Amino acid sequence: MRSPLPDYLLEVVDACASDRSGALADYIPDLARADPERLGVALSTIDGEVYAAGDVDVEFTIQSISKPFVYALAIQDSGLDEVLRRISVEPSGNAFNELSLEAGTGRPYNPMINAGAIASHALVVDGLSSEDERVERVLEAFSELAGRELHVNEAVFESEMSTAHRNLGIAHMLRAQGIIEDDPEEIVRGYTRQCSIDVTARDLALMSATLANSGRQPQSGRRIIDPRVVRQVLSVMLSCGMYDAAGDWITTVGIPAKSGVSGGVIGALPGQLGLAVFSPRLDEHGNSVRGVQVCERLSADTGLHLMESVQPARSIMSAPEVDIDGDGARTVTVRLRGSMLFTGAERVLRALSQLDTGDLGSLVVDLEDVFTMSDVAVRMLVEAGRRVALDGVSVTVHDPGELLGDVSADALGAAVVVDEPLAAG
Structure with a gap:
């Protein structure tokens, strides 16, 4: 028997493809040249079976989808107490690139916005490492999570650095508050390389399934992230991963998730599966228009909402x-x-x-x-x-x-x- 799941996913892709609303992330020159018609969806079970439809093998840069995984690395490398001392876990209600810090502490509100993600990157390895060491650590971990060797897209990196003034401003604010201790420009370069790693929707489904599988990569079986770190990461993804649209996401989709401005969306449902959608047009929150629609459809059709009652x-x-x-x-x-x-x-x-x-x-x-x-x-x-x-x-x-x-x-x-x-x- 041929599994009906690929046919179902193709049906979902066809149903969502007609929506051409939204716009490309044109503030990053290289992303402004993306093909807006791309659409792909992939699901990975926690035992490594991948179901896919559409443009799931097209490479795009991971962008902000890197944030939860680097947050996990920061916790594993520097310890949860040290990370919490420098990065809060409260939903900000603001846009992902907001120039704001928590009153009284100077901490970023959470690791899913740029300020928190820049601080997370600074804590990878041991907080005292070089730019190259941090990037190498991230790239090796992402390759293990995806199950293949990944690379930095240098063209996108250069394109993003040419317009990284806001992130540089955030990094200087963090340095002034003592949240990061290294050179702000060095941290932003490393963070931008982190965001410029090329992935596919298939890669991201496996990376997400690793989170759903308590940190064990579904196909290799290798433990990459500690289960307690996974719990921390998924908790923050659920409340903060979709920026100022997090409330709508929790009620309609109900899966810990993260989006990126290149058009990717991931979701990780503990104990069940990881999912990834790629479609470049973004809504006003910076989330993929079709990606959100696909996830809403999957949640409604298949009962994937975290609050669905099971016994x-x-x-x-x-x-x-x-x-x-x-x-x-x-x-x-x-x-x-x-x-x-x-x-x-x-x-x-x-x-x-x-x-x-x-x-x-x-x-x-x-x-x-x-x-x-x-x-x-x-x-x-x-x-x-x-x-x-x-x-x-x-x-x-x-x-x-x-x-x-x-x-x-x-x-x-x-x-x-x-x-x-x-x-x-």
Whole structure:
């Protein structure tokens, strides 16, 4: 069977292609020469399957879509406390290039506007690195995220630097406030190179899916961003990623997102997928007109809004299997599956707490079909096993994927964890 998803995406592209409103970013000479008719959309699942339609392999510069990824690098390289000391996380309600800083602290309002993004770039590597070191760090990380080697578009870089007076003014303001400590012109050059990296919609879908996949690149499987950093980045993207249109975006689309003035839009829905749209004409907020339309259509058609009600906890556990030996002792086997978070773990604990342990000889818990398990779910399941064992029941947890990690003997008590699958039958 041929998947209907590419046909669906092509239908969405065709439906949105007729809208020719908006304008190119003509304040950057090279972007003013873009083909305004380009339109492509790509989706990547968190296991690396990419569905695409339209102009998804046309290269364009990443521009402000670089901001969330460099914010992640800044946190990983300089630490969250240091980054928060220099960059706030509040929605500004202003345009992306507003010449304003937070009253009292002098910090940029958030890392998704230019002031915050320039400060983020200055914190890449260790805050004391050279321009070349910062750019190399960004380029290598972006290449890993996209799954191919990316390059800076030097023509766009030169074009942007020729009109970078506003960003230079912002950088000098940041230097005067002590937010950045390096030469403002050097920081702006590095930031502009960051924005001038060529990507495709296909690349951006994989980069977004890495955020949706808790920082693990879907195709290589390599951990690139720490999960706690991803949570910080996605939170800021949701509230600030679409500039002064963020409120409309949250209510209509409901996916953490970021746009760029070359016409790209990305979205990352945690645990599900990453998406990217490319269409160069922009609205008054600096967001792609067709890109916004495509995302609104996808959210409405497929239930991708973050606030859609789901009940994953209901499907985490199969009905307990009971075997009775010749002496009348019972063995209960519980098979878990899917992604296990707090609510799923609570459901397992509730079921185990209702077991009659009077004639229960053994409890077997099978994790072979569990894909991911949050830290709190691990702690809850381990404690449940320990408590059942305290009632004199032999507890064995089959964890072939080693989801429980290196659990201490004290935490387990008399319960036993083995890394082999549960034998059939």
